[in-house]
Amino acid sequence: MLKAFKSHLKKHFPRLLDQHFLLACSGGIDSMVLVDLCKRSKLDFAVAHCNFRLRGESSEGDEAFVRETAINLNIPYYITHFDTVGYMNNNKVSLLMAARELRYAWFAEIMAANGIERLVTAHHADDDLETFLINLSRGTGIDGLVGIPERTANISRPLLKFSRIEISTYAEEQGVQWREDQTNAETKYLRNNIRHRILPLLKELNPSFLKHFKNTQYYLGQTAEIARNQIEQVREALFLKEDNLIKIPVTSLMTLNPLEGYLYALFKNFGFTEWGDIKNLLSAMSGKEVRSATHRLVKDRDFLLLKTLEPEDHSKYLIYEHEKAIVEPVALTIRMVERMTDFGKNILYVDKNALKYPLTVRKWKKGDYFYPLGLNGKKKLSKFFKDEKIDMISKENQWLLCSEGSIVWVVGRRADDRFKVTEKTSQILKFELN
Known part of the structure; x- marks a missing residue:
C-alpha cells in the first residue's frame, strides 16, 4: 500500500x-x-x-x-x-x-x-x-x-x-x-x-x-460536469446583473424543461431548498417572495429579483443646518448657490427658507405621500413607484429626504413641489447625489 x-x-x-x-x-x-x-x-x-x-x-x-x-x-x-x-x-x-x-x-x-x-x-x-x-x-x-x-x-x-x-x-x-x-x-x-x-x-x-x-x-461525476457546464450557460444567459441584485425573466424560466430540475440547479447555490415554492413564485402576484438563509427571491411583474438577504434598515439619519456633506446613508454634497445651472435626477434645488432643520434621511414606508414637482396635488409613493415601474427591491432601498416629516426629495428620482425654487426664493440650496 x-x-x-x-x-x-x-x-x-x-x-x-x-x-x-x-x-x-x-x-x-x-x-x-x-x-x-x-x-x-x-x-x-x-x-x-x-x-x-x-x-x-x-x-x-x-x-x-x-x-x-x-x-x-x-x-x-x-x-x-x-x-x-x-x-x-x-x-x-x-x-x-x-x-x-x-x-x-x-x-x-x-x-x-x-x-x-x-x-x-x-x-x-x-x-x-x-x-x-x-x-x-x-x-x-x-x-x-x-x-x-x-x-x-x-x-x-x-x-x-x-x-x-x-x-x-x-x-x-x-x-x-x-x-x-x-x-x-x-x-x-x-x-x-x-x-x-x-x-x-x-x-x-x-x-x-x-x-x-x-x-x-x-461516470456520475462526468455527467455532473456536463450538467454544470449547461447550467452555467443558462445562468449566464438569464441572470441579468443590475447594481446589487440579479433579475431573471420569468418567461425564460418557464421555457426550461424539466423546470424543477433547472430551478434546483440554478438556485441551490443560493441556499434555496423549497423548489415547489420557487415554482409557484413564477405565477404568483408581484410582491410575493421566497427566502433562504442567505438570499431572497422576489416576484416583480415579469421578473424574479434575487438579492442577498440583509437586515431591514429602520435608521433615520439627520442633516443639520450648515452641513456641507453627508456620506451615510447616501453620499450628498450640500451648498448654497446663487442660481440653478445644471440639472438632473441626481441634483435637487430647494428654497432653503422652506426647510425645517434638522432634515432627515430615511427609507420609505407604507402610507408615505408627496407632491411631485410639476404635478397638481399629492401622490402616494406606492403609486409613484408603480407608475415609474420601479421594482420591489429598489423600492425597499429607496431613501427619502424629509423636512419635519414632509418629503422634500425622493432621492435620485423626483423633487417635491412644496420646496421648489420660486421668484420669491432668496436662498437656493443645492443637494447633489454623488
Missing part, C-alpha cells in the same frame, strides 16, 4: 510532496495509518487532534495517545478541547454537526495562524460509499451522489482511493497502533448502521461492489 500511496500522491497530490500541511488525526485506525504513510513518505506535516470530551476517559486517552505518537515520531502537533454539548445546545445543531463545525473552524484557525495552505483528512473509499447511501436515503440530486471530493480549495483526501480492508491490512502488516472508538460499533447512528448492517450485505452479494461503485461515481 505504501508504494501505491506514493504513486497516488505523485499523480494526484503533487503539492503534498513539497508543502507543509496539517493532518487531522483522531487516533483511530484511518488517521493513524495516514500518519504512518505520510511519515514513511517523508512528507512535511503537523497533526491536529480535537478532544470533544464526549467519552470521558476514552477521550482523554485518545488525546494522550496522539500526543505521545507525535512526540515519538518527531511530528509537530496541535491539540484542543471543546465543550461540544454546550455548542450543540447553544447553536441548536446535532452532536455530529457540532463536532464538525468546531473542528473545521479550529483547523482553519491553525492554518491561518501558521501559513498552512492545506488540510489532509483520512476519508477512504468506504466512507465515500457510506456518504453516498446516506444522501441517497435522505433524497438528493446528482451532487449528493458523486461522492466526497478528493480535493477542494484547501482540503486533500489521499486515502479515498483505498478501502477499509486495505487500510486494516496495512495497519496489521506494519504494526500501526491506533485507538478504537467504541461508539463506532453502536448502530444508533445512521452512518454506523449503514457500515455494520448494509455494507456487509452489499459486499456479500458482490465482492467487487466497492470497485464497481467507484466506477459508477466516476
Whole structure:
C-alpha cells in the first residue's frame, strides 16, 4: 500500500510532496495509518487532534495517545478541547454537526495562524460509499451522489482511493497502533448502521461492489460536469446583473424543461431548498417572495429579483443646518448657490427658507405621500413607484429626504413641489447625489 500511496500522491497530490500541511488525526485506525504513510513518505506535516470530551476517559486517552505518537515520531502537533454539548445546545445543531463545525473552524484557525495552505483528512473509499447511501436515503440530486471530493480549495483526501480492508491490512502488516472508538460499533447512528448492517450485505452479494461503485461515481461525476457546464450557460444567459441584485425573466424560466430540475440547479447555490415554492413564485402576484438563509427571491411583474438577504434598515439619519456633506446613508454634497445651472435626477434645488432643520434621511414606508414637482396635488409613493415601474427591491432601498416629516426629495428620482425654487426664493440650496 505504501508504494501505491506514493504513486497516488505523485499523480494526484503533487503539492503534498513539497508543502507543509496539517493532518487531522483522531487516533483511530484511518488517521493513524495516514500518519504512518505520510511519515514513511517523508512528507512535511503537523497533526491536529480535537478532544470533544464526549467519552470521558476514552477521550482523554485518545488525546494522550496522539500526543505521545507525535512526540515519538518527531511530528509537530496541535491539540484542543471543546465543550461540544454546550455548542450543540447553544447553536441548536446535532452532536455530529457540532463536532464538525468546531473542528473545521479550529483547523482553519491553525492554518491561518501558521501559513498552512492545506488540510489532509483520512476519508477512504468506504466512507465515500457510506456518504453516498446516506444522501441517497435522505433524497438528493446528482451532487449528493458523486461522492466526497478528493480535493477542494484547501482540503486533500489521499486515502479515498483505498478501502477499509486495505487500510486494516496495512495497519496489521506494519504494526500501526491506533485507538478504537467504541461508539463506532453502536448502530444508533445512521452512518454506523449503514457500515455494520448494509455494507456487509452489499459486499456479500458482490465482492467487487466497492470497485464497481467507484466506477459508477466516476461516470456520475462526468455527467455532473456536463450538467454544470449547461447550467452555467443558462445562468449566464438569464441572470441579468443590475447594481446589487440579479433579475431573471420569468418567461425564460418557464421555457426550461424539466423546470424543477433547472430551478434546483440554478438556485441551490443560493441556499434555496423549497423548489415547489420557487415554482409557484413564477405565477404568483408581484410582491410575493421566497427566502433562504442567505438570499431572497422576489416576484416583480415579469421578473424574479434575487438579492442577498440583509437586515431591514429602520435608521433615520439627520442633516443639520450648515452641513456641507453627508456620506451615510447616501453620499450628498450640500451648498448654497446663487442660481440653478445644471440639472438632473441626481441634483435637487430647494428654497432653503422652506426647510425645517434638522432634515432627515430615511427609507420609505407604507402610507408615505408627496407632491411631485410639476404635478397638481399629492401622490402616494406606492403609486409613484408603480407608475415609474420601479421594482420591489429598489423600492425597499429607496431613501427619502424629509423636512419635519414632509418629503422634500425622493432621492435620485423626483423633487417635491412644496420646496421648489420660486421668484420669491432668496436662498437656493443645492443637494447633489454623488
